[in-house]
Every structure is written in C-alpha cells, then in structure tokens.
Amino acid sequence: MERLGYILSLLVALGGTLLSGAVFAGNAGDYSERKEAKAFIVEMVNKHQFDQAKLEKIIANAKKKQSILDAISRPAERTKTWQEYRPMFVNKTRIKRGVEFWNKNKDTLERAEKVYGVPAKIVVAIIGVETMYGRQGGSYRVIDALSTLAFDYPKRPLFKRELESYLIMTRQYKLDPLKIKGSYAGAMGYGQFIPSSYLSYAVDFDGDGLKDIWSNPVDAIGSVANYLHQHGWQKGELPVSRARVTGDHYQEYINKALQPELTLAELAVKGVLPASSDALPQESKAALFKYKGRLGAEFWLGFNNFYAVTRYNHSRLYAMSVIQLGNEVERVFEEKKS
Template identity: 55%
Template structure:
C-alpha cells in the first residue's frame, strides 16, 4: 500500500508527465511546418539556419490570437455597432490634434500622392488611434501562430512570416521586439509585412522607412499605399442612395469592387442623392444602421479604401471619420 504522501507525489509526477507535451507544444521548435519554413528561408533567401531556427524556437503559440481572428468586428457587428467604435467625438478630437501637429507632413503627402490629409489621418485614426494603440503581440508570435496553427489561412500567414524576416533583415530591426496586432500588422498604419516591404517609404529622408515609431514615414506610407492602389485625386468616395419599392435587393453587398455603372444601378432602383455621371462604376450597399437600413453607392475611391481592409464597414468608418476631420 502507498502512503497518502506517496500517492500525492505520484499524482504530481503523472500531471507533469502528461502535461509536458502540451507545454512543449506552445512553441514551434518541433512543428513540421516550422521545419519546412526554416528550410525555405535558408535555401531561398540565404538565411543562416541557426538564426532562423532560433527565432522559430522562440516563437510562442498564442491561443488568444486564434480566438481573436475567429471573431473580427467586421464580420460580427452591424454597421451601427461598428460605427460607434470608430466614429466618435474622442477619435475626431484626437484626429484634429494629429492633423494640426503634422500639418506640414500631411500637406506634403497630399501634394505628392493626391490623397487628402483627412483620409490619411482617418486611416491612422481607425487603425491605431493615431499611434496610441499599435498592438501588444509580438509580430513573430502572431505570424507563427497563424501560419502554423490556423489552417484556414495558414498559407497566407506563413508567407507573411517569410516577408517579416526579409523585412527585419532589410530594415535592421530586432525581429523579437516588434509588436503589432493579433494578425501581425505593425505601426501607425498597421501594415502587414508584405505591405510594409512594398509600400512603406522613408518620408523624412533619414534612410529608414520606419512606420512603427515615425509618424512622418507612416503618413507618407499610407498615402503611397493609396496611390499605388488607384486612389483618384479629387473624386468622391461614396454617396447615400434612395431605393424604389421594387429595387433589386439581390445586387446590394455583392462585391466590394464596383461591377455596375451608376446608370445600371439606377435602372435597378438605386438612385444617388446627388447627381453622378452615369458611366461611373459603383457598388450598391445595404447597411444596418442604428436608425434602420441605409443604402449607399460606393465609387472607385471607396473600393481603394477596402484594399486596406477588405470590409465595407471598415471603408465606411474611414470615410465618415475623414468627413468629421475636415
């Protein structure tokens, strides 16, 4: 017979033994996809194996990241609920302060790229409250967790992890120290790694494109992103619409990219509240606001905003906040 003290000791040992694999599984030192990733970084990009292996061994699986990506606000909230988060008096006040502080930089970005200062500021406001909240997760942990343990989009995030290592090598950043969102987005404008490499620019001429700590670079980079994705200077973003009793409800909320002309939408029962040239491309939207259903026509510039975040709620929040910042 075992004494009660011996039984307690045995039980404690069993707990340790059976728990150990799960503790080890919190990192990626032995994950098969991680091993393939290390091989790729070595063979395709010339990284030292020991360096990449050390980074991957130090990446930690975060369940909170997997939980967060499964319930994004853009897919779980109505427009009315979503708007209350991003279009507020506080965010408007902070935005005007940001615009005043960086007036010269914003004016230069608008001149160089054709993107209005209030739109640039609105993006930064919606993304990070003008740099106040840029994320608390290590980007290394976010991208490893989603790349190796989120099969639904694992390929995408593994590619972003690849881009991240290339980015930190190019910019001479410490890959273990940079923090961002649960999805690995960084800095004032929350660029993912591939966007950072392709669209971030050195807007203050110091030789580094730093959108993480430098608001000047961030402003120029957001403007550059919009220009690269087809922003049309001086053109509208979206207009409210009225619908006829027999309007074709099926064509609303179909695609973010405009696929009908304004004239075609009018024929389907969607009438803009202002005069729009009939050959312009537009998309019809039906949103559930606090006061009922709202109908909108999104034009090319509205679609450009959705290239930043593929959501009509997001683009509408950016647009309406920008209107408040004028």
Template identity: 50%
Template sequence: MRFKGLIAGTAAIIGTTLVLSTPAQAAYDQHPRFEQFAAELEKEYKIPPAEAKAWLSQAEKLNSVLEAIARPAEKSKEWYDYRKIFLTKKRIEGGKAFMAEHAELLAAAEKKYGVRKEVIAAIIGVETFYGKRQGRYRVLDSLATLAFDYPKRPLFWRELKAFFSLAEKEQLDPATIKGSYAGAMGYGQFIPTSYLSYAVDGDRDGKRDLWANPADAIASVANYFKRHGWRDGEPVVQRVRVAGDKYQDVVNDSRKPKWTAAELKALGVTPTEPIEDDKPAALIRLQGEKGAEFWLGEYNFYVITRYNHSRMYAMAVHQLSEELTK
C-alpha cells in the same frame, strides 16, 4: 547584412530556452512543417535556415491570438454598433489634434501622392488612434502561431516569411517588434508584405520606421493608397434611395465597382448627389440604427477596402475623414 549580431546573443540562450520551455513555448523550430518553411524562406528571401531556427525557437504559441482571429469585429457587429467605435468625439478631436501637430507632413504627403490629408489621418485614427494603440502582441509570436497552428494558415505563412525579410532589411530584432494579433504593425498597421511593398522613408533618414516616425507612417499610408489607384479629387460614396426589388440582386455583390450608375438607376437606385451615368459604382447596404442604409460606392471607396476588406471599415474611415474636414 543579416541579424548575425543578434543571433550570436540568441544562440547563447537557445539551449536554456528549449530546456525551460513548456509545450506552448519556443517549439516552432521543432514543428513538422519547419523544414518546409525554412526552405521556402531561403529560396524566396535568401535567409538561411539557421536564422529561421534561431528566431522560431523563441516563438510562443498564443491561444489568445487564435481566439481573437476567430471573432473579428467586422463579423460580430452591425454598422450601427461598429460606427459608434470610430465616430466618437474623442477620436474626432484626437484626429484634429494629430492633423494640427503633423500639418506639414500631411500636406506634403497629400501633394506628393494625391491623397487627401483627412483620409490619411482617418486611416491612422481608425487603425491605432493616431499611433497610440499599435498593438501589444509580439509579432514573432502572433505570426508563428497563425502560420503553424491556424487552419487558414497560407496567408500567415506568407506573412511570417515576409516578417523575417522585413526585420533583415530594416535591421530590426524580430523578438522585440510589437503589433496586432494578426501581425499588423505601426501607425497604419501594415502587415509584413505591405510593409515590404509600400512603406517609404518619408523623411529620408535611411530608415522606414512605421512605429515611431510619423513622417514615414503618413507617407507610407499615402503611398499605399496611390499604389492602389486612389483617384485624386473624386468622390468616395454617397447615400442613395432604393425602390422595388431589382436592386437586391446587386447589393453588396462586389467590393469593386462593376456596375455603371445608369445600370444601378435602372434597378431602382436613386442617387442623392449628381453622378455621371457611365461612372462605375457599387451598391452597398449597411444596417443602421433606423434600418437598412443604402450607399453608392465609387472607386475610391473600393480603394479603402483594399486596406481592409470590410465595407463597414471603409465607411468608418470615410465618415471620420469627413468629420476631420470640419
């Protein structure tokens, strides 16, 4: 079933919209790359070009999106400042309240997917303050802007196509969906391809609603972690000490653990907690308030970076989850 009912209403206003629009509005159906986009959308998702045209004629170019993506927080802050954003008393208390309110849903997700409930809650806490800050941008606008007017467009070109497919599958109006400036949506801020691949119907009501349904949102975050290899019961990260200079060749060299603990020890890394010599790990350096901090990240730390590639993000999620266990 397609958006035919929605498009019927849209078609009546397309002519007026095109006449009244400024160059910053409703021009993506006239973009030189539109035909290529429409052809790929039809080939990959069986969505006719007329539907792409109907929606992209309404999309607005948002310069604020281009400005925001040029200065992501992960690149403009050090760990000591980044941590202060997410490890606050308000966010910790909010997380405990969220966990109390949704205790049954979190327990069920933990049991089914093997992901600690505190980690699920921490992801949602870092992403949207437990669903309260899901984004004010119209996703149609943000993704169209990034797909057609951002130099590094291939990622967003793919996401815009997936967005139309998502709207079709979930019977949503693309013009009303809100999210982040990068097109991430819902409690857990899933981009469209992640929504299509990992969102689940947590309460079995026939819908995957990550904006308003905590059951779906919680189960979907847990499913994402399970599908990316979360190892139930294993550690995430531990503080380490370093000596000499051999370790410098491997610090922050890979998000994925590609060294064994024994190899890192031989390079001057001393764990502060027990770890088997053959355990894969990565050496992480973050800038703390009192200087460089060194951490040994295991596979579960890597899994968190699959959600967001920033090591600071992964550390914030981990440390918030630890606070939520107290």
C-alpha cells in the same frame, strides 16, 4: 491593416470554420522541434539564403499564444452590424484626437496629398481607425503572432507568407525580429501594415534613410497615402454618395461586390439614384450597399475611391467608418481654424 483588417477580411472571404479555443499538437512554448517549423526554416534557407543556425534561434524564441488564436476567430467586421460597428470608430474621442493629429502633422499631410493625391482626412481617419493615431499599435511580438498563425491556425498558408515577408523585412532593414510588436495578426505601426505591405508600400517620407512606420508619423502618413495611391485612389473623386431606391429590381445588387461594376445610368434603370444634388457623371461606376443604421436602413453608392479604401481592409463597414470619421475630423478641424 494590409494590416490587421486586411488579413481578417481575407479570412472572412475565404470562408471556412474559424478557430475558437482549439488546441493543436506541439509544445506551446517552443517551435524548434515542430516539423512544420523545421520545414519552413529549410525553405527559407534554400529560397532566400538565410543562415540556418540564426533562423533556428529566432524560431526557437517564438511563442505560441492561445490568445491570438482566440482573438482572430471573432473579427468585428464579421460579427457586428453598422449600427454597432460605427460608434467604435466614429466617436468623440477619435474625432478630437484626429484633429490633434492633423494639427501636429499638417505639413506632412499636405505634402502627402500633393504627392499621392489622397486627402488628409482619409489618411488621418485610417490611422485613427487602425491605432487611435499611434496609441494602440499592438502588444504582441510580431514573431509570436505570425509563428502562432503560421503553424497553429487553419489558414496557415496566408500567415506563413507573412512570416516569410517579416523575416525578409527584418533582415533587409536590420531590425531585431524578436523585438518588434504589433497586433495579434502581425500588423505593425501607425497604419498597421502587415510585413508584405511594408515591403511593397512603406516609404521613407522624411528622407532619413529609414522606413519607420512604428515611431515616425511622417513615414507612417506617407506610407498610408502611398498604399491607397497604389491601390487606385483617384484625386478629386467622391468615395460615396447616399442613394435613393425605388421598386424592387435594386435588391439583387445590394452588397454583392465591393468593386463598382454598374454605371450610374445602369443603376438608375434598376431604381437606384444618388441622393446628392452634386452632378455625377452617368458613366461613373458604383456598387450599391445597404447598412443597418441607428435610424433604419441606409443605402449608399460606393465609387472607385471607396473600393480603394477596401483594399486596406476588405470590409464595407471598415471603409465607411474611415470615410465618415475623416469627414467628421475634417469638419471639426475646419471649424477650429475659423
């Protein structure tokens, strides 16, 4: 979600102690008298020429939510194994609803694939993982989520930038900043874009003059596909391949980095080979991942397109769940066609 998941994964990457039920100084119901909020308002006026009186009213209406601070302290990507994480997203309900979403938006998904090169199954899976195909877009006001995290969370600078982007976004597109709802981390719409992602990657895919990722699946599909395209998705390339490992040299490369660094030829020397019979170019770069699955250890090679999915959420668990959900939705979709 540069969306919810993206923020959570950034926090994990940044390290440090996450907040859990902490209490901060300041009135929980009103940010108007907080020095941090006042300084932010002045910065927005000077940097972006906001009307100070209007911005003061917006910030005065923002509410601190302890439930947001509690929720962000326990992201699933940090606390769960693959065996626990996978069933949350690769399950009968998401597969069934994914097929329904695909059938309902077939033409749009085909057009997005032609324009951006991203397969329909990947776009469908991301929207499925993020919001159950638009059913779970979040119940928090974005102004509350981002203000709470910008002024009352240890990793404040990240969320202060998103609050800045949110206010720019709502002004630019004439949206009411007090009414838009999203996740506890300020992610919005079908694809759970955080405000900076909306400004950079949201598209008006139906040409009606709006970039509506909240209630328009056409714009949401185009925006998700554009996001992955802009982050390096390569048309026709595999995202992952099962791997076979021998010896001991491969162990130093397990889960070391999301970005592919070694070629298949180099990995072969370390005892790592693709399990697939598909002919893969030896110059292809891959990263080696180990997952704790239901039947034991699983080894996978993640290629460039796997890395592109992790730009949506910096988690190998998330990326694999997207890929496997997409494969399952595609399988059932094709079965029902025949």
